[in-house]
Amino acid sequence: MSTREINIASDITALSRMGADEFVRRAKESIAEHGIFTVALSGGSTPQGAHALLAEYKDLPWNKIHIFFGDDRHVPPDDKDSNYRAAKESLLSKINIRAENIHRIYTELDAQTAAQQYEDELKKFFQLPAGQWPRFDLIMLGMGPDGHTASLFPGTAALNENSRWVVANWVEKLNTWRITFTFPLINHAAEILYLVAGDEKTDVLKDVLENPNRNLYPSQRVQPIDGKMIWVIEHGAAKLLTNLK
Numbered sequence: 001m002s003t004r005e006i007n008i009a010s011d012i013t014a015l016s017r018m019g020a021d022e023f024v025r026r027a028k029e030s031i032a033e034h035g036i037f038t039v040a041l042s043g044g045s046t047p048q049g050a051h052a053l054l055a056e057y058k059d060l061p062w063n064k065i066h067i068f069f070g071d072d073r074h075v076p077p078d079d080k081d082s083n084y085r086a087a088k089e090s091l092l093s094k095i096n097i098r099a100e101n102i103h104r105i106y107t108e109l110d111a112q113t114a115a116q117q118y119e120d121e122l123k124k125f126f127q128l129p130a131g132q133w134p135r136f137d138l139i140m141l142g143m144g145p146d147g148h149t150a151s152l153f154p155g156t157a158a159l160n161e162n163s164r165w166v167v168a169n170w171v172e173k174l175n176t177w178r179i180t181f182t183f184p185l186i187n188h189a190a191e192i193l194y195l196v197a198g199d200e201k202t203d204v205l206k207d208v209l210e211n212p213n214r215n216l217y218p219s220q221r222v223q224p225i226d227g228k229m230i231w232v233i234e235h236g237a238a239k240l241l242t243n244l245k
């Protein structure tokens, strides 16, 4: 059974606080339930404020937390565009967490190899029978103005991937490769937390949340199979929403 919750934040500061608080709540819940917390961070700029607030939670049992990435750009890990670098600067370098608990995508490899290597790392970590999907305790996502999420962009091949966990995805409009979780991997999560901000997303977000046609935008295809979906939306992005359920 899946549930959806929509929360409106008055500004990006409030969104960051709400995002950080939900991360901490879910971490404590997961650790209490099964001893660890598996979480995939999203990229982009919106979550950086939440990451910075999380860095203040020094008493969180970080060594019971395993941090993954829902996607990354095909750039070196120290590149200005790297999601790993952004997370390292805003959070990972500021907490007491073992290096082996941070599972970055090896984006310095060629894109196909990086995707296969990451999928192999996930399979080694989760140790599941063949054909079974991992159930992340939390996957954090953002949404672009075109309705993309992770690196699942409109009109790209990865939208149709139903068996791989991680793929390299050519994004023509950016003229670049990305490495990304696939929809089935995302949709098997126990909880998905979207953090969305920006007036430029207002129209698309209304469609994503309120248009029953599920084929308009990639973000509409994020539908947890048996999990919780929480949206934290900054007021500007939310101003056309009429149904907050």
Ligand code: 6PG
Residues within 6 Å of the ligand: 042, 043, 044, 045, 046, 047, 071, 072, 073, 083, 141, 142, 143, 144, 148, 149, 150, 151, 198
């Ligand atoms: C990325 C992200 C991407 C991001 C959206 C929103 O690698 O860029 O994973 O899906 O979440 O583009 O980005 P902003 O939060 O910067 O608007």
